[in-house]
Amino acid sequence: MLELAAVILDRLRAGRRIAVVTVTGVARSAPRGVGSSMAVADDGEVIGSISGGCVEGDAIVLARTVLATGRAQAAGFGFDDEAAFAAGLACGGRIDVLAYEVRAGDDVARAALERAAADRPVAVGLVLQGDAAGRILPVPDGPAVLALAHAPRPRLILLGAGEHAAALCRVGAAAGFAVTVCDVWETLITPERFPDAAERVVGDPAEYLRGEAGDRVDARTAVCVLTHDTRLDVPAIATALALPVGFVGALGARRTIARRAELLRAAGVEDADLARLHSPLGLDLGGASPDEVALSALAEIVQSRHGGTGRPLRDGQGPLHGTLGTAPAGPDAACALGEGRPAWT
Template sequence: MLELAADLLPRLRAGEPVALVTVTRVARSAPRGAGASMAVTARGEVIGSISGGCVESDAVVLAHAVLADGVARAARFGFSDETAHAAGLACGGTVDVLAYRLAPEDTISRTALDASLADDRVSIAIATRGERQGMILDVEALTAFAPEVAAEMDAAAVLAETRPIADGSWLVLSRAPRARLIIAGAGEHAAALCRIGAAAGFAVTICDPWPLLATRERFPDAAEIVIDTPAEHLATLAPDAVDARTAVCVLTHDERLDIPALHAALGMNVGFVGAMGARSTVAHRLNALRERGVDEGDLARLHSPLGLDLGGASPEEAAVAAIAEILAARHGATGRPLRDLAGPIHARTPADIACALPATPATPASA
């Protein structure tokens, strides 16, 4: 629901009711997780999706029933051990969904959607069963209405984690501000990384001392363009402006800029620090950083040369490789082809990742 804010708010402001279908539970494999939502308007528009397309038609029927009478409905799509349902997931999993009406006068939902659109932290809860099914409450209202689940709600809100609480009676939908990607440099590789990073959901900051390069025309997808030396900009950031999801990528190709920037980034509480460069450049940078007093533990955090080994050479291909490495590092993933691994495809916990072991040990080809 929250991810659809840009599409839902104009319709709600125009007085148009909308039916939402939200995934409340996933068993085995499914394309999208709990919290994924799609919307259906009274005019028949479909916004978003809850799967790879295999259950959307049934979800639309469910949504139209809700629009007709305003009564929330739960359903299960897919296959369970006990029974097969009309709508099946090609991946063999099962999803439970809740269809409910979003009214234009619902101020709690409107406020949450406004916060999501503004990229603020937000959490709301939806009752998934019982006489309250379909009711939407914010943290304060739920605390007053159901004090026994307040602690669970608060924990989900703090972690910005979408999850069921109260034994599945409520689903907390939480959304954190977008992860930050700070790019030092404004060359062609930076432009490509900005485009790919924004498409991957990052709030991208471009930082370069040259205003002729760091322009809105060259970086239309950037959330922020800063005309400054990267090291000085990083030094101005408050501790709470970055976190473990923040990535800093140095693409300046200028030793006078990139070494101070890396020195500053490696001293910050960010989850990823990377830099482009040839291997000889990487070795030179490491020595220069050692001379500045950076210890080996912090140097080990530096991802350089930046990117996974995908074989591409163009700025766009290099950007894909860089984003792939950032995501793999954030999730503790291997970066290996999925076909060479076993276990969950969408690993969500350290235990899941630990289970993603090679399905078949690699065997050297015989001569």
């Protein structure tokens, strides 16, 4: 529900009635995890997805039933045997869902949606059983309650505003990061070049990290140094490595990287901290254009964040989505029944 907050609020304000279908359980494998939601408006509009297409038709029928009856509806989709595989979830798993109406007059639901739409942290409980099924609770705890949570988007700080930064801003924002771009050249930091940036900062990258950004970074923050100027990137990297961020990367040829490492050691950076630096930045995808380099860099950020192997999925064994269904796959997270503690806290 919270992942669709902005759109749901818009439709409620327009006088539409909205039914939401939320995944409450996953068996084996599924395209999306527990807490994922789609919504259906009373005018037939469908918002979001819970399976990538294979059960959306049944989910829409379920949502329309809720709008017609005013009562929450639970259901399960998918199959448990190979003979029925072709007619079920393409991934071969099963999902359980609850469909319920989100009402404009529900103060708890509305407040939660407003916080999520503003990218602020919020957690609520969704009652799954009994006469209160579908009710949104202000406290995400209790028996047969699914805890839904929204965390602010993870931050991606780009230091340098060249073409590689512009490309990485595009793909990073599309992947759900709140992107900040910082450069000393005001002519490069423009809305036209960085329309997807959450922040555009003109200033010295290291000073920016030491000041404003240093108060707002955490383990979900990635910093990428793209300045191509040793005078700027050495102090920026040294500052970034001293912050509690989850990822620090820097572009550069191998000769540049070796020289930069010498300068960083001379500046007092310990080898243990240098080992945290991802440079050359990116996974080996073979591309060379700014967009391809950006995709390579983002792939390494995501791989590092989630602990992936970086190998082709066809070379692996077991579930494709790891712990999907028991841990959040993004800023909107869900807990197991009754646990009451959002996984992102």
